[in-house]
Amino acid sequence: MTTHTAPSFSSPGELRSALQVAGYLADDDLATAAWLAQGLERPLLLEGDAGVGKTALAAALAQVHGARLVRLQCFEGLDMAQAAYEWNYSKQLLSLRADGSGNTQDVFQADFLLERPLLQSISQSGPCVLLIDEVDRADEAFEAFLLEVLSEFQITVPELGTIKAQHIPQVVLTCNGTRELSDALRRRCLYHHLDYPTLAREISIVQSALPHVDTRLVEEATAFVQRLRGQDLAKTPGIAETLDWIKALHKLNIHLSTDDTEAILTTMGCLLKTREDRFQTGADSVRALLEGKRYQGVAPGQHSMPSH
Secondary structure, three states, rough: OOOOOHHHHHHHHHHHHHHHHOOOOOOHHHHHHHHHHHHHOOOEEEOOOOOOOOHHHHHHHHHHHHOOOEEEEOOOOHHHHOOOOOEEEHHHHHHHHHHOOOOOHOOHHHEEEEHHHHHHHHHOOEEEEEEEOHHHHHOOOHHHHHHHHHHHEEEEEEOOOEEEEOOOOEEEEEOOOOOOHHHHHHOOEEEEOOOOHHHHHHHHHHHOOOOOOOOHHHHHHHHHHHOOOOOOOOOOOOOOHHHHHHHHHHOOOOOOOOHHHHHHHOOHHHHOOOOOHHHHOOHHHHHHHHHHOOOOOOOOOOOOOOOO
16 A cells, blocks of 8 residues: 655645645635645544535645545545445446356456545546535445545445545545544544634635735625624535625625625625525614624614614
8 A cells, every 4th residue: 555655745744835826715724734734644533514625625624735635525425335335237248248258256356346536536647535424314325335444444345345535635534523433433534623703714715816906895795704603503604605796796886884785685695695684784783783782673664773
C-alpha cells in the first residue's frame, strides 16, 4: 500500500494560505484539523448546519492538492452497489455468450467491475479527496460497511479478494445532524464542528467571491443576513444564500440604505427557502433588521412592533 509520507504543506498556516488562494477562507482551527487529517491519514468529520461550507472545503482541498475529487452523496437506502462497486451484468452476459464455454469464473474479473465512488477513491494512482457527503442520511448498516474503508482503506470483493488503496485518499465526511452517528464511526475520524462564520469572516468570503460588488453593499447585506440568522427560522440561510442575495441586490441595483423596503422584499426568496419563513418576514421585520434590531413578530392579524 502506498501512503503519504508527509502532508503536502509544512504547517496548517501554509494550508490555510493555499485554501485562501483557492477562494476558501478557513480559520486556524479548521485549517489545523484538515492538515492533521491528511498528515495522520485519518478521515475528517465535519459537522454543522447546511450552508456553512463543509462540502466546499473538500472541493478546495482537492484544488490545493491537485487531487481528484470523488463525491459520494449519501441518502436513505444507499447500498454497496451504489457506493462501492457492482458487476457489469450486461457485459458479463455478452462475454459468456461470445465465449460459449459457460465458465462464469472468467467474468468475475476487474474488467467487469463497475467502480462506484468508494472503490474509485482507493483505486486512484494519484492524490484523491473522497467526499462522503451527508453521511447521517445513510442507514446505520451502511455506516458499518464504511468502517473497513475508513480504517484500512480497502474494500473486499468476494469474487476478487481485498482491494487495497494504491494512494490513500484524504477523506472528508459531512454531517448535518439528521441522526446521531455511531461511536465506531466517530472514533475513526478527526472531528471539527463548522459554525456560521463571524461577520468579519463572512464579509471576507463575500468580497473574495464577489470582488466587483460595492464594499458598502457587501458589508450592509452581510450584517443583515447575520441578524436574520438570529430569527426563529425553519431554514437558516447559509453562505451560499448570502452570496445569491448580494448578487441579486447588485444586479437589481438595490441599496439597503434606501427606504425601498418593498424592493428588498422582492429579493428575499434568495435567503428564505420555506413558505413559513417568507410569510413571517414582512416589511416590519425587514425594516427592523436593516436598523440592526431583532424583530419580535406576532401572529398574523395582530398589531406588531419591532423590538428595540
